[in-house]
Amino acid sequence: MSDSATSGPGRDGAARETWATRVGFVLASVGSAVGLGNVWRFPFQTAENGGAAFLVVYVAAVLVIGLPALLAEYVVGRRANVDAIRAFSALGHRRFWFVGALGVAGAFWVLTYYSVIGGWVIRYAVDSLTGAYLAQPATYFETVSAGLPAVGFHAAFMLVTVVVVAVGIEDGIELATKLMVPAVVVLMVGLAAVAATLPGAGAGFEYFLTPDLTVVATNLGDILPAAVGQALFSLSLGFSVMITYASYLGQDDSLLVDGAAVATFNSLVGVLAGFVVFPLLFAQGVSPDTAGPGAVFISVPTALASVPGSLAGVRVGQVLGLVFFGIVLLAALSSSISLLEAVTSFVVDRAGTSATRPVVAAGLGTAAFLPGVLSALDTAWLSWFDAVAVNLLLPVAVLLVVGFVGWVLGRDAAAELAEGSGSLERLAPVWLWTLRTVVLVAVVGTVLLSVQSFLSGGVAPPL
Ligand code: PHE
DSSP, X not given: OOTTGGGSOOTXXXXXXXXXXXXXXXXXXXXXXXXXXXXXIHHHHHHHTTTHHHXXXXXXXXXXXXXXXXXXXHHHHHHHOSOTTTHHHHTXXXXXXXXXXXXXXXXXXXXXXXXXXXXXXXXXXXXXTTTTXXXXXXXXXXXXXSSHHHHHHHHHHHHHHHHHHHXXXXXXXXXXXXXXXXXXXXXXXXXXXXXXXXXXXXXHHHHHHSOOHHHHHHTHHXXXXXXXHHHHHHTTOSSSHHHHHHHTOOSOOOHHHHHHHHHHHHHHHHHHHHHHHHHHHHHTXXXXXXXXXXXXXXXXXXXXXXXXXXXXXXXXXXXXXXXXXXXXXXXXXXXXXXXXXXXXXXXXXXXXXXXXXXXHHHHHHHHHHXXXXXXXXXXXXXXXXXXXXXXXXXXXXXXXXXXXXXXXXXXXXXXXXXXXXXXXXXHHHHHXXXXXXXIHHHHHHHHHHHHHHHHHXXXXXXX
C-alpha cells in the first residue's frame, strides 16, 4: 500500500474499491486511452498535417511530454487513493483542489459530445447489416449525424456507458475493458492485414510511413501544437481520468512500467488505425484529407463501397464496415466509461459508500446526456465543444497537473514513483527533473499556441 492509503474516503469504514489485478489497471488505462482519438481523430489529423511527418512529431510528443505527464497523474492518484478533486487535499495541498476540479469538469464536458460520436458509431455498426451508408456516404452522414435519430443513438451510447460504470470498478470497468481491449487489438490487426492485401494499398503505406521532413520544418507552428494536443488527448490526460484510475490501485507496482506500457499500446493502436485507414483509402482512390467530425464516417464508407466481392451474399465492404465500426465502438466505450468514472468517483467517494454508485452514475450520465443533445442536433455545436475541450481545457489542465506535481509535490512525487519500481527507481529523479523543465516548457508552449489557434478559429458558440 502507498504510505498515504489511510487518506482514502472510507468514512464509515467502508472499503474503497480497488482493481483486482495489475493487468486490469493497465487494460483499463489502455481502454481509456485507445478511443475515438486514435481512430476518429488521429488518421485524419495525420492527413491534414502532412502525413508521415505528423507521425514523427506525434511519437516524439508522446515520449517527451505524454509519458512523463501520464506518470504525473498516476503519482497523484496512487498516492492520494481518493477521487481526483480531494486528491489534492489528501496530499496536503488543499489549495490545489481546483486542478482536479478543472479536470473533472473537463471529463464531464468531453463526455457530452463524445457520446454523440459514440452514438454515430453504434448507428454505423448497425447499418453495416444493410450497407445503408455505402450508396451516398456524404449525404448519408449529413442525414444521420444530426437530428432526433442522432439524439436517440447518443442516448443508447450513454446508457451502455452508465451501465458499466454503475456496476463498479472490478466487476464493471475492469471486466469490460479486459474483454474490450484485446478484442479491439485482435480485430484491428486482422483488418489491417486485410487492408494490406487490397490492390493499391502500397500508396497508403507510403503516405503514412515516409516522412517528408521539409513539411515538418515549414509547418512546425501548426504541426507541433496539433501533435502535442493529440498526444495528450489520446493518453486521456488532463481530465482527471488517469488520476482516478490510479487511485484504485491497491498496491504498489511499477508505475513507470505500467505507464510505458499504456503509452506504447496507445500509440501502436493509433498507428494500427493508420494501417487500416490509409491503405483502404488509397487503394480505393479516396483522398484522406477531408477534415472535420465526419471524416472517418464519410471517407471510410466511400472506400468500402468500392471494395469488390461478396461473402455469402453480403458485400465484402459491409463485412469490413461491421468489423471497422465494431472496433471503433468498443474503443469509444472503453474511453467513455473512464470519462464518466472520473466524475462518478468524486460523488461516490464523497458519499463514502459505493451503494450509491448506480444512482450516481445514472444521474451524471443523464446530466451529461442533456447538453450533449445540442451536439446531436447540430455538428457545429459538436465541433465547438470539441475545440474548447482540446484547445483550451486540455492544455491548461495538463499544465496545472504538471506544474503541481513537478514544483509543488516535487520530491514526494519522485518518492511515490520510485515506490514499487525496483531498480528503475533511479529514473524517478530524472523524471521529476524532466517534468519540471522540458515538459513544463513544452506544455506552456502548447497552451499558448493552442489558445491562439482557438481564438483565431472563432471562440463564439454556434448560436
Ligand atoms: N483518450 C481518449 C481517446 O483517444 C479520449 C479521452 C480523453 C478519454 C480524456 C478520457 C479522457 O479517444
